[in-house]
Structures are given as C-alpha cells and as structure tokens.
Amino acid sequence: MKDKQEEEMQSMVDLVAVYTLTNIFLHQQQQQEQQEAHHQSDSTWEGQTEKQASSQSI
Secondary structure, X not given: OOOHHHHHHHHHHHHHHHHHHHHHHHHHHHXXXXXXXXXXXXXXXXXXXXXXXXHHOO
C-alpha cells in the first residue's frame, strides 16, 4: 500500500505536468495568433470574424 505522502507527491507531479502542458499550449496559441495578425495587418473584415469564430470553438 502506498502511504499518504507518496500519493500526495504523485498528485502534485500530475498537477505540475498538466499546468506545464497547458502553459506550453497557450504560449504556442499566442505565438500563432501574433504571427497571423502580423501577416493579416491589412486583413479584410471577413478574416477578422473568421478568426473570432475559430477562437471561440476552442
């Protein structure tokens, strides 16, 4: 049987892993959006609404 401390350690490790992965994912999303915004600096109104729709679907 695992002791309580070991279980708590494991759940901490899991939390940190999830937190790290989430941070990495969000950071990549931000970079991607910045690049798209840079490419579409003279973008059409249609492109803007399309981007909003895709960001809401996440």
